[in-house]
Amino acid sequence: MSHIADNIRYFDEQLKNTPARLVAVTKTHPVETIKEAYDAGHRIFGENKVQELVDKYALLPHDIEWHLIGHLQTNKVKYISDFVDTIQSVDSLKLLMEINRRAEQRNRTTPINCMLQLSIADEETKFGMTYDEAVALLQSDEYRNMHYIRITGVMGIATNTDDQGKLRNEFRQLHSYFEQLKETFFFANPDFKDISMGMTSDWQLALEEGSTMIRVGSGIFGARNYNK
Numbered sequence: 075m076s077h078i079a080d081n082i083r084y085f086d087e088q089l090k091n092t093p094a095r096l097v098a099v100t101k102t103h104p105v106e107t108i109k110e111a112y113d114a115g116h117r118i119f120g121e122n123k124v125q126e127l128v129d130k131y132a133l134l135p136h137d138i139e140w141h142l143i144g145h146l147q148t149n150k151v152k153y154i155s156d157f158v159d160t161i162q163s164v165d166s167l168k169l170l171m172e173i174n175r176r177a178e179q180r181n182r183t184t185p186i187n188c189m190l191q192l193s194i195a196d197e198e199t200k201f202g203m204t205y206d207e208a209v210a211l212l213q214s215d216e217y218r219n220m221h222y223i224r225i226t227g228v229m230g231i232a233t234n235t236d237d238q239g240k241l242r243n244e245f246r247q248l249h250s251y252f253e254q255l256k257e258t259f260f261f262a263n264p265d266f267k268d269i270s271m272g273m274t275s276d277w278q279l280a281l282e283e284g285s286t287m288i289r290v291g292s293g294i295f296g297a298r299n300y301n302k
Contacts, residue, residue, distance in 0.1 A: 078107065079114035081294045086115075089288075094281055097141050097270070099291030101126070102298040105133045111294060112138065120162070120289055124150040131157055143229070143270075143289055145201045148172040156180045160187040162229040162270050165201045167211045170223060177222035185224040189270055192251050194244040195233040202230065205251050212259045225260075227268030227286070228252045232276060241276050245283035252284075 085096045097120040100108050108119065112135060121127035122144030131140060131154075139159040146163050154161075155176035164170050170188060177186045190211070193202030203211070208228075211217055230248040232241050252269050260266035272280025274293035281288065292298060 076110050076114075077296075078110040078294060082111050082114040082116050085288075085290065085294070089281075092281060094286050094288060097143065097287055097289045098294050099143065099273075099289050100130060100295070101144075101291055103291075103295045105130055107295055108134060120291075124153050127158070128153050151176045152179075155186065156182070158186060160189065160226065162189040163191045163201065164188045165191045165203050166207075167214060167216060170211065170220070171216055174220040174223045182222055185222050187226045188223045189227050189229040189268065190225065190255075191229045191231075192248060194230040194248050197233055200231050205254070208251070208255065209258070212255070224265050226265050227270065228255065229270035229287075231273075232271065232280075238279060241279050242283060245271050245280050245285070249284040 082098070089096060095118060096116070097118050098111050098116055099120045101122045108130065117137065118139045118141065120141040120143040121130065124142070124146065127140060127142060140157065141160040141162055142154060142158055143162045145165070146161060146169060148169055151172045155173065161173060164173070173186055173188060190208050191202045192208060193200065193204055228248060228251055230244070232244045235241065248271050249269060256266055268286045269284055270287040270289065271285045272288040274290050277285070277288040277290060
């Protein structure tokens with residue numbers, strides 16, 4: 075058994091008694107490597123870039139549940155709208171409207187699952203809405219008229235730091251945002267259930283703070299090769 079299969083098995087074991095699911099992040103990793111995780115039984119994969127996602131989708135089995143987890147420009151939605159399961163990085167009403175429009179054009183029989191990416195880090199380079207912007211989106215007439223998307227939760231990227239106290243506070247903040255949005259907008263809606271937070275370096279902390287979805291790349295596939 076390959077080390078990738080071993081890593082998948084390790085995370086399955088760690089998550090066994092939790093509500094959390096593992097998103098195996100395939101950024102820069104080749105199809106052959108992803109196939110090893112697939113052959114080990116894993117089915118949820120996350121990709122950061124649209125072009126990589128399109129290329130990998132074409133070459134891999136189509137029962138994979140693909141998540142787009144990187145920043146998404148509105149002009150690229152059309153390339154993934156017919157097959158993507160979940161877009162975790164919805165950071166504006168404009169983007170959500172485009173996702174809905176493209177899904178409608180494709181006449182999708184199932185809506186595109188979308189997560190609201192909320193800003194929790196101290197870094198300007200990270201994308202994400204403020205809590206107030208998320209509220210405004212959910213209060214908008216445009217959102218109420220969308221029928222081809224389903225909002226399933228929130229996603230956040232913590233500050234890149236070794237300070238566990240800081241990370242814990244940021245994860246708690248995202249969990250708090252989720253609870254407030256759930257109570258205000260999704261009280262009777264079981265679809266709104268996920269908090270995507272935690273990566274290779276901090277997933278254990280994220281789980282402790284209520285994550286239901288961890289995004290792990292190098293912890294499964296090894297170090298990334300950015301020179302490919």
